[in-house]
Amino acid sequence: xxxxxxxxxxxxxxxxxxxxxxxxxxxxxxxxxxxxxxxxxxxxxxxxxxxxxxxxxxxxxxxxxxxxxxxxxxxxxxxxxxxxxxxxxxxxxxxxxxxxxxxxxxxxxxxxxxxxxxxxxxxxxxxxxxxxxxxxxxxxxxxxxxxxxxxxxxxxxxxxxxxxxxxxxxxxxxxxxxxxxxxxxxxxxxxxxxxxxxxxxxxxxxxxxxxxxxxxxxxxxxxxxxxxxxxxxxxxxxxxxxxxxxxxxxxxxxxxxxxxxxxxxxxxxxxxxxxxxxxxxxxxxxxxxxxxxxxxxxxxxxxxxxxxxxxxxxxxxxxxxxxxxxxxxxxxxxxxxxxxxxxxxxxxxxxxxxxxxxxxxxxxxxxxxxxxxxxxxxxxxxxxxxxxxxxxxxxxxxxxxxxxxxxxxxxxxxxxxxxxxxxxxxxxxxxxxxxxxxxxxxxxxxxxxxxxxxxxxxxxxxxxxxxxxxxxxxxxxxxxxxxxxxxxxxxxxxxxxxxxxxxxxxxxxxxxxxxxxxxxxxxxxxxxxxxxxxxxxxxxxxxxxxxxxxxxxxxxxxxxxxxxxxxxxxxxxxxxxxxxxxxxxxxxxxxxxxxxxxxxxxxxxxxxxxxxxxxxxxxxxxxxxxxxxxxxxxxxxxxxxxxxxxxxxxxxxxxxxxxxxxxxxxxxxxxxxxxxxxxxxxxxxxxxxxxxxxxxxxxxxxxxxxxxxxxxxxxxxxxxxxxxxxxxxxxxxxxxxxxxxxxxxxxxxxxxxxxxxxxxxxxxxxxxxxxxxxxxxxxxxxxxxxxxxxxxxxxxxxxxxxxxxxxxxxxxxxxxxxxxxxxxxxxxxxxxxxxxxxxxxxxxxxxxxxx
Numbered sequence: 001x002x003x004x005x006x007x008x009x010x011x012x013x014x015x016x017x018x019x020x021x022x023x024x025x026x027x028x029x030x031x032x033x034x035x036x037x038x039x040x041x042x043x044x045x046x047x048x049x050x051x052x053x054x055x056x057x058x059x060x061x062x063x064x065x066x067x068x069x070x071x072x073x074x075x076x077x078x079x080x081x082x083x084x085x086x087x088x089x090x091x092x093x094x095x096x097x098x099x100x101x102x103x104x105x106x107x108x109x110x111x112x113x114x115x116x117x118x119x120x121x122x123x124x125x126x127x128x129x130x131x132x133x134x135x136x137x138x139x140x141x142x143x144x145x146x147x148x149x150x151x152x153x154x155x156x157x158x159x160x161x162x163x164x165x166x167x168x169x170x171x172x173x174x175x176x177x178x179x180x181x182x183x184x185x186x187x188x189x190x191x192x193x194x195x196x197x198x199x200x201x202x203x204x205x206x207x208x209x210x211x212x213x214x215x216x217x218x219x220x221x222x223x224x225x226x227x228x229x230x231x232x233x234x235x236x237x238x239x240x241x242x243x244x245x246x247x248x249x250x251x252x253x254x255x256x257x258x259x260x261x262x263x264x265x266x267x268x269x270x271x272x273x274x275x276x277x278x279x280x281x282x283x284x285x286x287x288x289x290x291x292x293x294x295x296x297x298x299x300x301x302x303x304x305x306x307x308x309x310x311x312x313x314x315x316x317x318x319x320x321x322x323x324x325x326x327x328x329x330x331x332x333x334x335x336x337x338x339x340x341x342x343x344x345x346x347x348x349x350x351x352x353x354x355x356x357x358x359x360x361x362x363x364x365x366x367x368x369x370x371x372x373x374x375x376x377x378x379x380x381x382x383x384x385x386x387x388x389x390x391x392x393x394x395x396x397x398x399x400x401x402x403x404x405x406x407x408x409x410x411x412x413x414x415x416x417x418x419x420x421x422x423x424x425x426x427x428x429x430x431x432x433x434x435x436x437x438x439x440x441x442x443x444x445x446x447x448x449x450x451x452x453x454x455x456x457x458x459x460x461x462x463x464x465x466x467x468x469x470x471x472x473x474x475x476x477x478x479x480x481x482x483x484x485x486x487x488x489x490x491x492x493x494x495x496x497x498x499x500x501x502x503x504x505x506x507x508x509x510x511x512x513x514x515x516x517x518x519x520x521x522x523x524x525x526x527x528x529x530x531x532x533x534x535x536x537x538x539x540x541x542x543x544x545x546x547x548x549x550x551x552x553x554x555x556x557x558x559x560x561x562x563x564x565x566x567x568x569x570x571x572x573x574x575x576x577x578x579x580x581x582x583x584x585x586x587x588x589x590x591x592x593x594x595x596x597x598x599x600x601x602x603x604x605x606x607x608x609x610x611x612x613x614x615x616x617x618x619x620x621x622x623x624x625x626x627x628x629x630x631x632x633x634x635x636x637x638x639x640x641x642x643x644x645x646x647x648x649x650x651x652x653x654x655x656x657x658x659x660x661x662x663x664x665x666x667x668x669x670x671x672x673x674x675x676x677x678x679x680x681x682x683x684x685x686x687x688x689x690x691x692x693x694x695x696x697x698x699x700x701x702x703x704x705x706x707x708x709x710x711x712x713x714x715x716x717x718x719x720x721x722x723x724x725x726x727x728x729x730x731x732x733x734x735x736x737x738x739x740x741x742x743x744x745x746x747x748x749x750x751x752x753x754x755x756x757x758x759x760x761x762x763x764x765x766x767x768x769x770x771x772x773x774x775x776x777x778x779x780x781x782x783x784x785x786x787x788x789x790x791x792x793x794x795x796x797x798x799x800x801x802x803x804x805x806x807x808x809x810x811x812x813x814x815x816x817x818x819x820x821x822x823x824x825x826x827x828x829x830x831x832x833x834x835x836x837x838x839x840x841x842x843x844x845x846x847x848x849x850x851x
Contacts (some may be wrong), residue, residue, distance in 0.1 A: 008411050011452075024175035029340055032174035034181075036333040036340075036347065036595040037157050037354035038133065038163030041172060043087045046076040048101065049155055051126050052134050061121035063104045069119050078148040079117070088124060089116045097168050098183035098217045099476065101130045111218070111261075111298075112268035129476050135158040139365040141358045159358040161472050163351045165333060166211075166731065175602050177339055179332040182214035182239065182263075187477035189348075190469045196348045197462050204233050204345050211344060213239075214327070219260035219481040220244060223324070228484075232344040233330035241482070243323040247310040250301060253287075253720075256317070258300040262325040267293070270322040271300065277320055285313040307513075307571040307580055307769060315346070357467045360455065367451040370444055372416075377441040379417025380424065384434045386411070390421060438736065448721065469835040499550045504570060505579065505776075506544075510593055511578030514570045517546060544776055544815040547599040553630055556596040556616065557588060558649040564634030564643035567599065587637050596653040603632040613656050613681065617664055617691060620648040624688030625679045627654065643687040660706040662728075663739065664692045664753055665717065666763035668699045672748035673729070673739040676706070692743040703764040714792055716767045717752045718802065719809040720759035725752055725788045725799025726767065737796055753798040763814040775803050778812045 034041050040048070050072035056063045067085045077084055084621075090096045092104030095111045108120035109115060116122065144153035176247050190209035196202055196665060213228045223240040231237030244260035261267055271291055277283045285308030292299040304313055318324035331342045335350060342350070383390045392409060397403035404418040413421070427433060453461050480815040501512040547553075547567050555563040563586040571580045582594055596616075601608055612628040622640050631639070644650060654662075665671040672692045679689060688810055692701065707713055712730040718724040728738050739749060752761055767773070769788040776782045783803055793799065803811065 016115050019390050028174040028177065029334065029337055031335050032172035033177075033179055033332060034165055034170040034172070035157050036165060036335045036342065036350040038160040039166070039168060039170060039333075040133075040158065040592065041170070042079060043079075043083060044091065044101075045158055046154065047084060047088050047091065048071050048126070048130055048134060048158065050076060051102075051124075051130075052137070056125045058103065058126050058128040060125060062125045065104075065106075065119035065124050065711050068124060072682075075152055076147050076154050080691050092124060095218050098215060098481075099129055099131070099162070099167055099186060100127055101168075103127045110538070111266070113266040114132060119764050119816045127710075129162060132162050132472060132476075133158045133164060136358065136362050136736035139362045141361045141365070149447045152556070157354070159362075161355070161468055162186070162476075163348070165351070165561055166347055167213075170333070174339070175748070177332055178330060179331045180328055181333070182327055182329055183216060184213075184284060185478070185480050186212055187473050187600065188212060188215070188480075188778045190473040190477065192344075193348050193469055194354060195465050197343070197352060202345070203819065204343060207344055207348070208232055212480075214329075215480050216241065216263035216327075216482045219290070219483075220262045220263075221483045223485045225484065225486045227326075227329075229329070235329070235331035235341040235346075236428050237329045239327045239329060241325055241327060242318060242485075243325070244483075245317075245730055246313055247314070250303065254308070255308070256302040256304065256310060256314055258302070258323065261298065261300075263327060265322045265325055267291070267298070267300070273315065274302075274321045274323075277772060278353040283313070283316045283320055285316070287311070299344045301455055307573065307577075309568070309572060311567070323527045334374065352465065353373035353654050356461055357466075358738060359464055361460050363451050363454045365459075367448060367455065370448050370451060374413065374441060374444045374448060376417060376420045377437060377444065378411050379411075379420055380428070380437050380803065381441060382413065382417075383407075383421045383424065384437060387429060394422065395780050405520055411580075466719055496563075499548050501548050501569065504545045504547060504553075504567070506582065506594060506597075507579065510582045511579040512570055512582050512585065513577060514549075514567065515573060515575050519575045538631045544774060544813050545599065546815065547635060551599045551601065552603050554598045554600065554614075554653070555582070555586060555588075555594045555649055556641050557592045557638075558644075559589070559592045559652050560640060560642040560644040561588070561638040562631055563588065563591065563594075563638045564631075595650050598653055598655045600628065600655060604629075611657060613676075614641070615654045615660075615662060615676065615679070615704070615706060616650060616657055616688065617650045617652045618642075618644065618688070618700055619651050619700045620645070620647065621690055621692040621694055621701055622688040623662065623664070623679055623691030623704075624686060625656075625676065625681050627681055630684050640684050643685055645687060651701055654704060654706045656706045657708075658847055660708055661710060661741065662691070662744075663705045663715065663764065663766075664701050664748070665761060666692065666695065667702050667750065667760045668695045668756035669719075669750055669752045669761050670695065670748035671739060671751035671764065672713075672744070672746055673707075673737075673741050674744040675741065678744050693745060693747050695747070702761055702832075705766040707766055710737075713766045714768065714785070715739070715751065716773070716790070716814075717761055717799070718763040718765075718811055719752060719754065721757065722801050722803045722805045722811060723752075723758040723799040724790065724802040724814075725797060726787070726792045727751070727795045728792055729766075750796045753796055755798060758798050759810065762811055765814055772823075773802075774815045775811060776813045776815075777803070777805065777809050779809045781809075 011654050018192045030042050038045065046067070049707065053395055054068060056068065060408070065085060065088065066836060068088065072084050073081055077618050088102055089104070092100055092102040092108045094100055101251065102124050103122050103126065107117035108122065137155060141159040145154045145156050146152070147154050164187045165181065166184045166187045169179045169181040172178065188211045192207050197205065204743070208229065213222050213225070221242045221244060223242045227237040227239045229240065241251050241262035243258050243262055248255060249256055261270060271289055274283070275289055278286050285305050286302050287305045288303040290301040290303070292301055297682040302313070302317070302791050304310060331347065332339050333342060349671060390407065393406050394403045397406055400422050402414065403422050405411055407421055408415065426743040428748045454464070502519045503517050504512065504514045506512045549568040551567050553565040553567055556567065565586060570585070573579050582588060588594065598614065603609060609632045610627065613625050614628055614631060616624045641653070642650060658676060658685050660674055660676045662676050663671055663673045682688065694700065705715070707729060711732060713729050716726050729739050739751070750762070752758065754760060767787045771787040773785050773787055774782060785802070792801070
């Protein structure tokens with residue numbers, strides 16, 4: 001230790017505390033947070049001021065970026081050159097700043113995250129709008145402070161005419177706090193500021209009518225307004241932004257075209273991550289992504305698979321990729337050197353306050369200059385009035401100082417005036433110049449009076465601020481880029497899909513599709529039918545069902561599992577397309593197969609799910625009733641619906657209200673009818689109770705119907721060779737039961753006379769005259785007929801031929817749809833609005849295979 005030095009022991013904890021506090025305050029105040037007045041951080045301010053000092057204006061030639069960076073580094077910003085260059089680059093990127101402050105020439109990077117060229121290759125100059133931020137800086141409008149080495153003065157804030165904080169936003173991470181402010185539209189901000197000047201007590205809700213929402217440089221759609229309102233009112237909020245997408249056909253394939261992406265999203269990264277999600281099977285329905293962006297604008301093309309539903313794919317993109325992003329607003333800025341959370345009104349208030357301060361200081365400066373000039377002019381006018389005497393006096397003096405002293409003494413002039421007279425040029429002695437002096441003096445006196453008036457009257461100052469702002473709006477104002485979707489936020493996929501009626505078909509091999517009901521036509525009984533579906537070899541349509549897009553589908557499988565789906569999630573296909581394998585849509589086991597499905601209303605409606613039941617029947621005659629509530633919580637891997645015993649399988653499931661009657665029909669032609677109440681509700685894992693006794697081991701249940709109104713409904717049974725028959729359940733005349741009500745578990749009564757000609761029974765349906773029938777053969781031919789054409793017969797007859805079968809063809813499925821009101825023609829298009837489902841409880845269509 002050298003002589004004269006001494007060590008002072010300091011507690012390391014205290015030293016760390018004080019050193020870290022000093023560091024954090026330095027970061028907060030002079031690095032990471034913007035000033036509320038001009039919206040700039042020190043580095044931005046220094047870049048603009050450095051360019052101003054260099055003289056690189058918007059109307060001069062571009063200068064090398066390295067030259068500008070060197071100027072800023074050497075004079076004002078004692079940090080790394082990259083920090084200065086990166087700042088300048090960002091100020092020149094149209095996707096980063098809503099209103100660019102630097103006009104760059106060369107490679108300044110791209111929205112794909114490409115780096116800009118090195119600063120030795122690029123050039124830059126100011127944008128015109130930046131000059132408005134520096135306007136009047138030489139009129140003592142703002143305070144200056146010494147730079148890092150105390151050799152130069154730099155401004156502490158710019159006298160900006162642009163509300164920089166609002167129009168370009170800011171983001172920065174300090175110590176213990178951060179800021180994230182969105183950009184806004186200049187025209188809107190100025191309208192809001194003018195409204196605030198007119199009425200300082202304006203409410204934020206009224207300001208929102210002018211400043212509607214942030215306006216991002218990359219456009220996009222602001223989705224939902226709650227976050228915006230929250231941010232404007234409190235200074236914090238979450239704004240959801242979606243890219244702009246439309247659906248169009250490209251080279252015969254439906255595609256999603258994205259033309260704008262959310263703010264601060266890297267396009268290349270977004271595309272790469274989307275491709276990864278497609279490869280990982282998280283997003284389905286996209287076959288190819290192409291980036292077709294060029295200098296004319298952005299265009300990302302997602303080419304869809306043929307069976308994909310564009311709206312659902314688009315929603316998946318919004319859900320899983322950066323095509324929908326959120327911007328968390330956190331309006332923290334420096335107010336008088338202290339960080340503060342600001343709402344919209346406060347930001348406008350501080351900007352107006354700053355502008356007012358600038359106008360006062362500018363006016364004071366101009367007044368001082370005008371008074372100084374007027375003072376000199378007064379002296380010059382006195383001199384020109386006594387010009388001969390002045391000339392004689394100056395000639396008689398031995399030097400300038402003596403001349404000045406004599407002039408001051410003779411004409412009672414100040415030193416400044418005397419100096420001006422001594423330095424006067426000879427040409428100012430002409431008559432014309434003397435007139436000029438007088439007119440300049442008169443003009444100056446008017447100006448001085450005006451400037452004093454401005455300083456006296458606050459209203460005039462605010463008028464000036466308003467006028468200057470409106471000039472800025474006129475020069476630089478533009479249209480909004482980001483659209484606002486006020487209804488967003490809680491908009492779901494359903495809202496994008498019309499709730500129209502559809503025909504759902506499931507083939508024997510498990511291919512499913514939905515087709516708009518309008519594709520089917522009505523024909524008279526005995527027609528040959530029209531092609532309904534192209535199925536795979538030896539496949540045939542087994543289930544057919546009519547429902548609407550927004551309903552819920554419950555799938556019940558042979559092994560007694562239940563799966564859940566929305567109707568609109570079933571892939572759409574034309575009448576002749578094959579559809580998609582159910583295995584690909586729900587996680588069904590390889591050796592299992594969907595046997596029944598129910599279409600229900602909203603499964604989130606408590607009253608609805610507690611007042612409805614699912615009744616199930618198995619091939620071996622077991623029945624079981626369970627409350628719908630038990631099936632209202634879906635799982636991806638399905639849930640148990642019924643425990644199936646060995647050699648048995650689930651056949652049917654129906655939705656009931658608990659007051660129905662149940663009919664089961666056997667392959668051998670027998671049927672049983674009993675009250676639903678005879679089966680008590682059981683849990684999902686129970687295996688049920690006996691519903692009907694089979695005639696022999698080869699016999700099996702082929703169908704079940706639930707009857708709500710026995711007086712109005714009739715039973716339709718169809719045999720595999722095309723014979724069918726309608727018979728009443730209860731006689732409409734005397735109400736006597738034709739199918740008598742028995743206890744469950746009996747043998748049942750004959751429902752059709754089964755012969756070689758008719759073949760075994762394949763279907764049982766409950767129908768009225770209002771229904772139409774849809775019959776589908778194993779060969780894929782569909783025919784539609786009216787139930788009213790079928791006369792009602794006795795219970796034990798063999799029925800009439802419903803459909804002409806070719807060769808060894810047989811009937812696969814029978815379904816019913818509501819008849820049209822005025823159906824006179826042999827063949828016409830069906831209006832889906834006239835068709836309803838069998839009943840609002842849903843329907844299940846199926847036929848069992850022959851053993």
